[in-house]
Amino acid sequence: MKVFFSGSIRGGRELLSVYQHLCSFIVSKGHEVLTEHVADPQVEKVESAMTEQEIFARDMALLEHSSCLIAEVSIPSTGVGYEICSAVQRNIPVLCLYRPGANVSAMVLGNPYVALWQYSTLEGLDTKVLAFLISLQAEIWG
């Protein structure tokens, strides 16, 4: 499946290592991450060569081709919120992951259209992400 991974870029990169772990894990299970730039330590440098309009258009085009969206929502991020809503509007399944103590928006926690998962360990994260991907495959393949 084609996965749109969403995580904070300009909102802060404190969880970059988690983004990298998640993207590697998804790929290791045979799926494609369309937004691997989110896990690239150099993303802001790379994107500084693009216009804001180009970044927006790229991300919305990638979303159109996604089977699902997986977001790490622990760090407040306007872009992540925008992408989650864009996926919901397109009926793309959404899984939102967050750490204990994160002050996650009610637009995520109270949203009936997204799946939620609080994780304390990377192993717990992997288990949930895998279950989410398998459940979608089961739906697609009947």
Add this chain to the structure above:
Amino acid sequence: MKVFFSGSIRGGRELLSVYQHLCSFIVSKGHEVLTEHVADPQVEKVESAMTEQEIFARDMALLEHSSCLIAEVSIPSTGVGYEICSAVQRNIPVLCLYRPGANVSAMVLGNPYVALWQYSTLEGLDTKVLAFLISLQAEIWG
């Protein structure tokens, strides 16, 4: 007009005084701010008595009744991003305001469906907000 004002709550309240100024200014010009709770210093205490689902449902219902959305986007906020996208999807006019030096998301800066304004002073902010509201009224009243 009925204005949906959007600003960071759980993402951080450092700009609360700007939110309060904006809401007061909009009201002083004869409009209604449907989301005055965003400018309430006690909002988190008030909302702690609500479920996450109630907060989400309230905000989405208020958006349905809005003539426009005005967002302060200087502080990264997942909820603000979600609300901007929700307004865009409903063809509700959006104005996004930000301070110099704010690291604003490309989902806002590169978004062809929202109006942008960088402000350095509250007077500059007022002028732009008023021009936005007057332009909408001109469209509505022909």
